[in-house]
Amino acid sequence: MSDVSIVLEGVSKTFVDGANRVHAVERVDLAIARGEFVALIGPSGCGKSTVLRMLGDLESPSTGSVTIDGVSPGEIRKRRQIGMVFQEANLLPWRSVYDNIALPLEIAGKSAVPGARSIDDLLELVGLKDFRDALPWQLSGGMRQRVAIARALVLNPKVLLLDEPFGALDEITRNRLNIDLLKIWTEVGITAVLVTHSISEAVLMSDRIFVMSPRPATITTTIPVTLPRPRTAQMQRAPEFFDLVARTGEALYRPFETEAA
Numbered sequence: 644m645s646d647v648s649i650v651l652e653g654v655s656k657t658f659v660d661g662a663n664r665v666h667a668v669e670r671v672d673l674a675i676a677r678g679e680f681v682a683l684i685g686p687s688g689c690g691k692s693t694v695l696r697m698l699g700d701l702e703s704p705s706t707g708s709v710t711i712d713g714v715s716p717g718e719i720r721k722r723r724q725i726g727m728v729f730q731e732a733n734l735l736p737w738r739s740v741y742d743n744i745a746l747p748l749e750i751a752g753k754s755a756v757p758g759a760r761s762i763d764d765l766l767e768l769v770g771l772k773d774f775r776d777a778l779p780w781q782l783s784g785g786m787r788q789r790v791a792i793a794r795a796l797v798l799n800p801k802v803l804l805l806d807e808p809f810g811a812l813d814e815i816t817r818n819r820l821n822i823d824l825l826k827i828w829t830e831v832g833i834t835a836v837l838v839t840h841s842i843s844e845a846v847l848m849s850d851r852i853f854v855m856s857p858r859p860a861t862i863t864t865t866i867p868v869t870l871p872r873p874r875t876a877q878m879q880r881a882p883e884f885f886d887l888v889a890r891t892g893e894a895l896y897r898p899f900e901t902e903a904a
């Protein structure tokens with residue numbers, strides 16, 4: 644299937660540290676289409692980030708297989724086709740916004756990548772054209788995350804992995820950035836995987852939501868988000884939105900309610 648980008652088959656992960664074993668992920672099967680935006684949501688500590696880290700080749704599965712465009716995450720990372728954004732922007736404090744975005748190019752020893760946008764285009768895309776020469780301390784938290792997004796896109800990746808990228812920001816900024824991220828995603832046309840704790844964020848952003856169980860994480864429910872695109876902030880007040888939030892919440896809280904019953 645040529646329109647499939649990411650495939651996980653029977654993926655489990657157990658961390659072993661001496662006598663300690665943490666069974667984090669249990670038999671996850673997933674297929675994500677090229678250009679799709681999906682969210683992984685689950686209780687704290689269930690293993691969401693571990694799944695994302697396996698996609699980014701920062702961890703490897705104990706069993707099962709992960710492929711991106713038919714090859715391993717390691718191969719995709721070697722080709723520098725994965726962009727990642729974390730909760731912390733991790734910018735180099737002595738480098739300007741422009742130079743922070745340029746860093747992956749420098750590390751790759753390239754001045755440009757075929758098909759990639761120029762840094763000036765990326766600055767425009769993330770709304771930081773006027774902050775090209777600013778240093779990280781001169782930016783708000785939201786602006787720093789915008790830089791991190793531009794930096795993640797500078798090598799023209801095939802996949803964008805987002806681990807709670809706006810989790811440390813206030814709700815108004817987060818909402819604004821989410822809408823802007825959707826515009827960027829639409830314009831770039833990239834496959835995006837978002838790890839989030841926020842049900843409403845998952846609904847606002849995604850084509851599909853994968854609800855995960857408490858650890859060891861497995862996917863208990865897949866919720867297709869039928870809201871039209873482009874998504875807007877106003878949609879968050881529509882009955883369909885509330886309905887999707889309720890359905891996702893029900894799937895998320897079900898294991899705890901069963902436990903308490």
Ligand SMILES: Nc1ncnc2c1ncn2[C@@H]1O[C@H](COP(=O)(O)OP(=O)(O)OP(=O)(O)O)[C@@H](O)[C@H]1O
Nearest residue numbers: 658665667685686687688689690691692693694858
């Ligand atoms: N490198 C590691 N070594 C040992 N245990 C680990 C490692 N990385 C993660 N874990 C454990 O695996 C489990 C899942 O962690 P993970 O970070 O994937 O959860 P999460 O769902 O993303 O959590 P949160 O929502 O709180 O960020 C946790 O119990 C964590 O302590």
